Amino acid sequence: MFSEHVQSRAVKREATRRKVLSSAERLFREQGFGSSTIRQIATDAEVSTGTVMSVGDKDALLVAIFDTWIAAVHHSREHRDEQGDETPLPPAAVAQEVLDLVEPFITYFALDLELSREYAAVIVRGTHESEVFRALARALLTELETLLARTPITATGAGAGARTLYFAYLGILMTVGNGALDQRAAIAQFQEVIHFVVHREGAQR
Structure with a gap:
């Protein structure tokens, strides 16, 4: 009974977190990061300002928004990665697959340059850690290394x-x-970097 209660609270807490992040993202994109306030986010999410702050301040919310989206992309590719296809591929095919891995992230950043600039500024300030440099980094590195291993490298x-x-x-x-x-x-x-890595390493084999 106790464990079920704890689990129920965790589920509710995660649902609230997602609701706050959804409201924050909508306001950030609609009226700008600088113009959006914690109070507005709370009103939009129908929670208290204290609840919003328990999820994070504006900088933390912004980092979480980007991290959540990037994590979802990685998660969507997990099933494909688990299949463990090790069939050798020519360098050109690997280069295209590497680009396919990374292009969604570049596109996402380019969709809203103002918000991406704010995110980059938060990262540079170092006040809030991003999963982009931890778990998400390991996920992408694994994906890239797995692809490169399918070339003569x-x-x-x-x-x-x-x-x-x-x-x-x-x-x-x-x-x-x-x-x-x-x-x-x-x-x-x-693409230039991909070409350099794939063809240089292949030539050194």
């Missing part, structure tokens, strides 16, 4: 290549968020 090369792609991806995301790159240019630059 050594295991060591696949790991190094995955890290190279990951850090290039982070840099490009932050640059898009800062407004210095548009979506098309960001994708083109990442």
Whole structure:
């Protein structure tokens, strides 16, 4: 009985968290991050300001919004990854699959440059940690390394290549968020990095 009660409270708490994040995202996108207040978010979510603050301040809410979306993308790919296809692929095919992994994130950042700039600023300030650099980083690194392992690349090369792609991806995301790159240019630059990694490592085999 006690465990059921605890579980029920956890479910309600998560539902409230999602409701707050949904309201925060809607207001951030509709009227801007700077113009949105905790009180407005509370009113929209039909909760108290204290409840909103228990989820986080505005910066924390923004980080959680981005993290939640990115995590959902990774989660949607888990079933495919569990199938463990190790069929060798030519470098060009791997390059396209790598781009397919990362392009949704670049597109998401480009959808609302103002909000992405705010997110990048929060990350740079270092006041709030993002799962992008922890669990989500491990998920993407695993996906990248698994793909690179399907080319004529050594295991060591696949790991190094995955890290190279990951850090290039982070840099490009932050640059898009800062407004210095548009979506098309960001994708083109990442394609250059993919080509360098896939073909350089393959040539060194």
